[in-house]
Amino acid sequence: MIRYALIAVAAIALAAPSRAATDIVEVTSPGGITAWLVEEPSIPIIAIEVGFSGGSTLDPVGKEGVGAFAVGLLEEGAGDLDAAAFARRGEELAARFGFSSGRDGASLSAQMLVETRDATVDLLRLALTQPRFDADAVERVRAQMLSGVRSNATDPNAIAGETFARLAFPDDPYGRPDGGTEASLTAMTVEDLRAQHRALFVRGRAKIGVVGAITPAELGPLLDRLLGDLPADGPAVPPVATPALTGGVTVVDFDTPQSVVAFGQRGIDRHDPDFFPAYVLNHILGGGGFSSRLTTEVREKRGLTYGVYAYLADYQRADLWMGGVASANDRVGEAIAVIQAEWRRMAEAGATDAELDAAKRFLTGAYPLRFDSNRAIAGILVGVQEDGLGIDYIARRNDLVNAVTAADVGRVARTLMDPDGLRFVVVGRPAGVEPTN
C-alpha cells in the first residue's frame, strides 16, 4: 500500500535555492557600475544579462517600432565590422548572445566561454556603443520587421494580444504596436534609429546579473569595459498608465476553426502589500501546475480547450490580471461562460484552506526549480533589481508566500477580482458569442 498522503503532507525541505539565495555579491566597478554576481566556478562559462528599462514605451508617437528596429540592428555590424564580419567574429569566439526589445525594456543576453571572455565583451561593447546602421542592414531589418507586421495581421494570437492592448491602453504607448506598423516602419530613417539607440542604451537604466566562472575582482573592470562608454542618462520614461478596461466581449472576425481568446481585468502593483495574496489567489484560479480551477473546469471536466490560464501581468508602468484560452468556434462560448462563472465564484466565495495550502506548497517548492542554469539565474538577478525587491529577496521570497493567510486571500478575492469588469477579446468565428460594449 502506498502512502501518498503521508508523503504529501511532509514539510518541503527546500526553502530556497541555496547558492543563488545566499551567495549574491553586489559588485561595483571602478567606474561606478553596479552588478549582482553569483560565482559558479564548476563550468568554464559566464552568463551576463543586462536589462535597460524603457523599451518601446520610449517610441515617439508616429515612430512605433523604432526601438525594436534599432535593437534589431545591433547585431548587424559595429565598429569596423560589417554585418557578416560581426557574425563571423561571434562564431569564432563561440559566444552566444542576442539583443531583444520589449515594452518595458531592451536587453542583452550573453553567454561566453571563460577562454574567450575578454574578446567577447569587446565585441558586445562594439555592438552596444558603435552600431553602424549600414544602409543595406537597415533595409534588411526593415524588410524583416515589415514581414513580422504582416504575419501578426494573420495570426489570431497576435490579433488577440494587440486588440486587448489597444482596449486596455487607448492613449498610452502600451496600446500601440511595439513592432511598428507598415506606415511607421516604412518612414523610419537612420537618424530615427540612431536617436532611439542613444535613448535606449543608457548606463543609468541598466540592471546587470552575472553568473559563472568569474570573480568580483575580474568582473569590476569588465563592467566598465562593456558599459562604460554608454551615456549616463536618457529621456524620461512616461508616468504610470491606468488601464481603461471595461467588462464585456469584443469579437474580431477572423476565418479560422479555433477561436483564440485573451481576457483580463485591472491588476495589482508588485509593491502592493496584497501582491502575494493576489499571486497565490491567481495560482489557485488559473496558475501553473495542472490543478487550477480553470484547468479543472474548462479542460479536465469539459474538454473545451488544450490550455487555459491566468496570470498577474505586472508591467513597469501598469498592472493587469490577464488570461487566455482557445476553443473551437462552436465551443468557445461555453468556455467563456465557464471562465466568467469561475471568476465570479472565486470573487464571491474565495478559496478553500486546502487550495491555499496546496498552492503554497507548489509555489514554494517550484521556486528553486527556476534556478536551473547560469543564464536563468542571471535573468532572475536582473528581474529582482528591476522590480526593486532587494538583494535578500530571493532568500525571503518563500517566506512571503508562506505568510499569506486565508483572510488575505479572501480579502483580495473580494476587493480585487471584478467579474463585471472582465473583458474578453475573441478572435475567430465564435458561434453564439455576442459582442458587447
Add this chain to the structure above:
Amino acid sequence: MRRFLPALATLAALSAAGGHAAAQVTTFTLSNGMEAVVIEDHRAPVVTHMVWYRVGSADEPRGKSGIAHFLEHLMFKGTDEIPEGAFSKIVAENGGQDNAFTSYDYTGYFQRIAADRLALVMKMEADRMRDLVLSEAVVNPERDVILEERNSRVENDPGALFGEQRQAAQFLNHPYGIPIIGWRHEMTGLTRQDALDFYARYYAPNNAVLVVSGDVEPEAVRALAEAEYGQVAANPALPPRMRPQEPPQLSPRRVAYADPRVSEPYVLRTYLAPERNPGDQGRAAALTILAELLGGSGLTSVLGRALQLDERVALSTGAFYDGMALDPSTFGLYVVPVPGVSMEAAEAAMDRVVTSFLDTGPDAAHLARIKTQISAAEIYALDSQGGLARRYGAALTSGLTVADVQAWPDALAAVTAEDVMAAAREVFDLRRSVTGWLTAATEEATQ
C-alpha cells in the same frame, strides 16, 4: 502546456550533439530489462526524473493515428492506487512540476522536483507503468482536449497544415508520414480500449529507459530504481520494433498548399536522409555539418550570404537536419522570398546556390568556425540539467547506445570537407524529395 509535441520543424541544433567530457554519467540495467542513465549535477538540490518508452506514433496500428499521444494524456488520469486526476496534484503539492511528450519514436514522462523527493516520483511513475485505470468518463473529455490541441497546433496554423501534407508526401510507406498528433478523422474514433491495448502492449520496464539528472548519487538512484521499477514485471510479449520501410523513391514530388491566412509564402524542400545508427554516425555527422554550412545563420551561411546579403531576394533562408531517429530522416532547405519575388524564382535561387556549393565545396574558415562552435556546445550543454537528460533519453529510444551519445562530438569533429561533399551529393537526389510551396492565393499555387 503539459503533454506537448516537439516542434516538428525545428532546425537541427548543434547543441543536440552528444557526449560531454565533464558530465558524470553512470549507466546500469535492472534485472527486468529497464535501462537507466544517471547524470550528476550537484549545483542545486534539484532533480529531473524521466521515463522514456521505446514507443511513439510510428509504432501505432494502422487507422489509429494519434493513439500514442492520446495515451500519453490518459496516463495522468490515475491508477489502482492514485485517484483520478491526483498524479499531477501530488507532484505539485511536493513543489514539483511534471509533464510529458510524444514523438515518432518515443514517449516520455518527467518531473522536476527537489532532490529529496526522487523516491516519491519514482514510486508514482513505476505505479503507472502497469496499473493505469481508465473510465469512459475521463476518456471522453480528454479526446476533446486532444482535438482542441490539434486545433491549436495544426488547424489554426497554415504552416503546420502544409507541413503535414509535405511529410505525408515524403514517406510513401513509413509511418513517419502520419502526424504524431494524428489525423483528425482517426482521432475522433479513438477509444478507451484502443488506449488500453496500446498501453498493455508497449508500457513495460523492458521497453523503458530511466534517466535521472541532478543532485543525486548513482548508487542511491540504483537502489531506489531496484526498489520501485525493479518490482514491475517485464512484458515477455513485447513485439520487435519493425516499421514498414520505404521502397525505392523514384519520383520527385511537389506539394502546393494555399491558405488565405498565409502572410509570408515560402518554398521548402525535404530529401530523404540517413539517420544516426549505432556505431555508424559518420554520414549523419556530415549531414549535421552540411545543414550548418548551408543554413546555420542568415549572415554567415551559404544560403544566407547568397540570397539575403548578396542577391537580397530572401527574407530568410535555412537548412535543417536531425539525425536522431530510429528510421531514415529528412534533410530540408527553405527560402522565404522578399515580396515581389515569385515562388519559381525563389526555388530557382535555392537550387542555384546548392548547385554552386556542390561545385565549390565549403569554405575552410567557415568549416573551422562550425567546429569551434561544436566543441563549445559541449561546454554550454553542462549548464542544462534537462538538456543532458533529454539527449540520453532520445538517443536510447531512437536505436542508439550510451556509447553512441558519447562518441557523437568526436564524430562531428572528425568530419572533413570531403565528407560533407560526399554526404551532400548523396542526399541531394530529387527523386527522393518533396518540394513544397506555401502561398496565400490559389492562383500562384496552381501555376
